[in-house]
Amino acid sequence: MLDFRSDTVTKPCNRMRKLMAEAPVGDDVYQDDPSVNDLEAWAADRHGFEAALFTASGTQANLLAILSHCERGDEYLCGQQAHNYKYEAGGAAVLGSVQPQPIENDKNGTLPFDKLAAAIKPEDLHFARTKLLSLENTIGGKVLPLEYLAKARQFVDQHNLLLHLDGARAYNAAVELRVDITEISKHFDSMTICLSKGLGAPVGSLLLGDTAFIARARRLRKMVGGGMRQAGILAVAGKMALTENVDRLAEDHSNARYLSEQLGAIPGFNTFIYPVQTNLVYADVADHIDIKAIANQLKEEGILFSPAHKCMRLVTHKDISREDIDTFLQRVESLVG
CATH class of the missing domain: 3.90.1150.10 (Aspartate Aminotransferase, domain 1)
Incomplete structure (x- = not known):
């Protein structure tokens, strides 16, 4: 079967299947799974964050990120073509009462800062509270330039916002830019990485952020039914994907x-x-x-x-x-x- 529909259709190789079959496991809801704990600790350090959380999917990781950054009645800014706005079933609004404020993407995938600034709500009881800017890299296969990411960091600092990256294909961006992944991740308060697209793991995404943020996300993961048990079978595949399938x-x-x-x-x-x-x-x-x-x-x-x-x-x-x-x-x- 030749499948050009998506990079989500990749199959684990024989080496990955062997690692999965032999993975040390425990109950991850108790945080007793050694393979999950190893992946989370390694991934946090590798990408320059304090902590990480292994999740079932990129959609779940994005949902947990938005709900951990925002409260009910808040809003987040994102692209009109953003996956977490357009293709994730309205989860933040439905499950978290967090309002998305989409901005039309420029042709290169970026969001214009003048339009973002105009969309930020003033401190007024009539409006949702703007808390977060969410970017996506890559978006529609387009790579966000590093200088744009640096300007986005300056923008959110200026406007007292948080900055999240839907990094489902962030490693594609890093490889195309010929930079280490930390040149992308260093600009963000939180970040997701999909392990089951081009990196080739069968299941899973990572959510990265500071310790308190990940603690909130872990509780929310349980709330939405994402507490997995012997998930080390999947975690070892994810770590292999990150250590052997990037180049x-x-x-x-x-x-x-x-x-x-x-x-x-x-x-x-x-x-x-x-x-x-x-x-x-x-x-x-x-x-x-x-x-x-x-x-x-x-x-x-x-x-x-x-x-x-x-x-x-x-x-x-x-x-x-x-x-x-x-x-x-x-x-x-x-x-x-």
């Missing part, structure tokens, strides 16, 4: 650029209006091409992708090779022709 993300980025260039050479596919920075490829497909029929045919052949005429997304990851991309391209071209 290879550059291969995904190279494969994505190749896929974009070659797909864009097929008549009816326009990829050149969507420059590739990391592992996400986008294409506009001409109306005369029955892209859904092509997707259905390729599914029968064991090739999966999500069809769309506007901004169709394909994702490269560790289970997609250059040869797999060529197979996909050859079949698409033959069906278009």
